[in-house]
Amino acid sequence: xxxxxxxxxxxxxxxxxxxxxxxxxxxxxxxxxxxxxxxxxxxxxxxxxxxxxxxxxxxxxxxxxxxxxxxxxxxxxxxxxxxxxxxxxxxxxxxxxxxxxxxxxxxxxxxxxxxxxxxxxxxxxxxxxxxxxxxxxxxxxxxxxxxxxxxxxxxxxxxxxxxxxxxxxxxxxxxxxxxxxxxx
Numbered sequence: 001x002x003x004x005x006x007x008x009x010x011x012x013x014x015x016x017x018x019x020x021x022x023x024x025x026x027x028x029x030x031x032x033x034x035x036x037x038x039x040x041x042x043x044x045x046x047x048x049x050x051x052x053x054x055x056x057x058x059x060x061x062x063x064x065x066x067x068x069x070x071x072x073x074x075x076x077x078x079x080x081x082x083x084x085x086x087x088x089x090x091x092x093x094x095x096x097x098x099x100x101x102x103x104x105x106x107x108x109x110x111x112x113x114x115x116x117x118x119x120x121x122x123x124x125x126x127x128x129x130x131x132x133x134x135x136x137x138x139x140x141x142x143x144x145x146x147x148x149x150x151x152x153x154x155x156x157x158x159x160x161x162x163x164x165x166x167x168x169x170x171x172x173x174x175x176x177x178x179x180x181x182x183x184x
Contacts, residue, residue: 010119012117013071013122014068017122021075023080024057024058025079030083032054035048044164046158060129100136111123111126111130
């Protein structure tokens with residue numbers, strides 16, 4: 001009887017992990033879309049920061065997938081929602097702050113589900129990721145406040161800034177020493 005119960009607990013934890021992974025997959029596509037749009041609107045500094053947050057979300061999605069696999073589950077590859085495209089800069093940061101706020105609320109609930117089902121390791125994973133989501137929320141919320149309260153001055157200050165993140169991002173091919181350098 002205890003074995004069946006333990007299996008059910010594991011399945012419950014896998015379910016919330018997959019819900020969390022789906023949220024991360026949505027955030028990745030949403031933030032990357034915004035990154036490209038902000039860069040096209042010539043708000044490079046904002047674009048770079050949103051890209052870095054998307055990279056954080058990629059790491060979170062992988063952390064959730066790794067834990068799902070440890071529990072013998074199958075990680076979802078479906079995002080929780082569709083990407084909102086073509087957002088104006090005045091909408092992006094309030095939208096993202098709301099997305100992060102909803103995510104933290106969900107993850108706090110998921111953390112409790114993990115504890116109720118005897119999975120302290122997954123609860124700790126949620127705690128760590130909630131801390132990072134709070135940092136994302138703070139950035140989005142503060143930027144939104146600047147945009148709203150500074151009557152265009154803030155956006156004028158950001159316009160024309162470079163979008164380089166300073167990262168030496170490498171994919172699989174580059175790490176293997178292959179591929180053709182950009183511009184070659």
